[in-house]
Amino acid sequence: MAAIRPLVAGNWKMHGTGSSLVELSTLRKRLAQAPIPEVEVMVCPPATLLTRAPEVLQGSEIVLGAQDCHPLASGPHTGDISAEMLADAGAKAVIVGHSERRMDHGETDALVNAKALAAYRAGLTAIICVGETEAERSEGATMSVVKRELQGSVPEEARAANTVIAYEPVWAIGSGLTPTPADVAEVHGFIRSVLGQLLGNGQSGAMRILYGGSVKPANAGELLYVPDVNGALVGGASLKADDFYAILAVYGRERTA
Ligand code: PGA
Numbered sequence: 241m242a243a244i245r246p247l248v249a250g251n252w253k254m255h256g257t258g259s260s261l262v263e264l265s266t267l268r269k270r271l272a273q274a275p276i277p278e279v280e281v282m283v284c285p286p287a288t289l290l291t292r293a294p295e296v297l298q299g300s301e302i303v304l305g306a307q308d309c310h311p312l313a314s315g316p317h318t319g320d321i322s323a324e325m326l327a328d329a330g331a332k333a334v335i336v337g338h339s340e341r342r343m344d345h346g347e348t349d350a351l352v353n354a355k356a357l358a359a360y361r362a363g364l365t366a367i368i369c370v371g372e373t374e375a376e377r378s379e380g381a382t383m384s385v386v387k388r389e390l391q392g393s394v395p396e397e398a399r400a401a402n403t404v405i406a407y408e409p410v411w412a413i414g415s416g417l418t419p420t421p422a423d424v425a426e427v428h429g430f431i432r433s434v435l436g437q438l439l440g441n442g443q444s445g446a447m448r449i450l451y452g453g454s455v456k457p458a459n460a461g462e463l464l465y466v467p468d469v470n471g472a473l474v475g476g477a478s479l480k481a482d483d484f485y486a487i488l489a490v491y492g493r494e495r496t497a
Contacts, residue, residue, distance in 0.1 A: 244447075247279070248280070248472050248484075258289070267281075268296065270485045271485070283305065287306060290304065304329075306333070306364075307335050308341055309359060311354035323364055332364060333365035336356050336359065336369070337352030343410075360402050365404060367403075368394055370390055390405070396438075399443055400446035404450060406451075408452035413452070413453045418455075421466045424469060428469055432444050449469065449470050454476075456476075
């Protein structure tokens with residue numbers, strides 16, 4: 241099987257105004273000066289910057305992603321944004337089912353599944369997030385929670401070409417805590433086996449499974465080389481171009497070593 245090209249996606253969450261676009265242009269410059277072709281780079285700014293980012297990114301290989309979409313293409317849904325609108329703005333991917341949306345907005349697996357289908361309909365890659373809470377982990381329920389979320393959130397139509405899974409333990413997000421590399425390897429291996437049951441081994445073997453939760457320049461080297469980890473979803477450390485670049489650079493190390 242061909243090696244999977246890793247993806248590192250920056251999730252800016254509800255951070256950033258027009259002045260933050262300077263971080264994107266810095267990132268772009270750093271990647272132009274010292275490219276890291278081993279990794280695909282994506283940035284998911286807030287929706288208000290989606291139409292402005294393409295100007296900054298024009299001609300670069302940084303991919304633009306969005307953070308959420310509505311399941312429907314259009315309609316009376318005040319404040320919502322459809323996958324088609326995101327595609328029109330220049331996004332190529334959309335995060336769905338982030339635990340912050342599951343918690344803040346009561347999003348269910350069924351809704352996340354419908355959002356992933358909306359992404360496919362609009363020609364976007366769906367980045368589907370799963371992960372257990374601290375209480376679930378301490379009860380020993382990590383695998384059952386992850387399996388339930390995958391079964392409910394990943395559509396039958398999911399393919400390696402249109403879907404990325406992000407494993408984000410809720411307790412690791414924004415906390416500075418991370419699972420051990422052995423724990424990450426165990427959950428990622430399990431995710432790949434569940435995807436195999438759901439979609440067949442051909443799709444599962446080629447699908448990117450990202451780790452997310454407190455990925456920083458200091459721990460990226462140990463987390464990103466874990467078996468079955470095909471990149472990262474990065475929150476806080478994606479807001480500053482230098483930190484984000486330092487995480488990406490983990491993939492250039494073999495070449496420069
Ligand atoms: P963090 O967020 O890197 O700030 O922990 C990750 C995420 O929620 O995607």
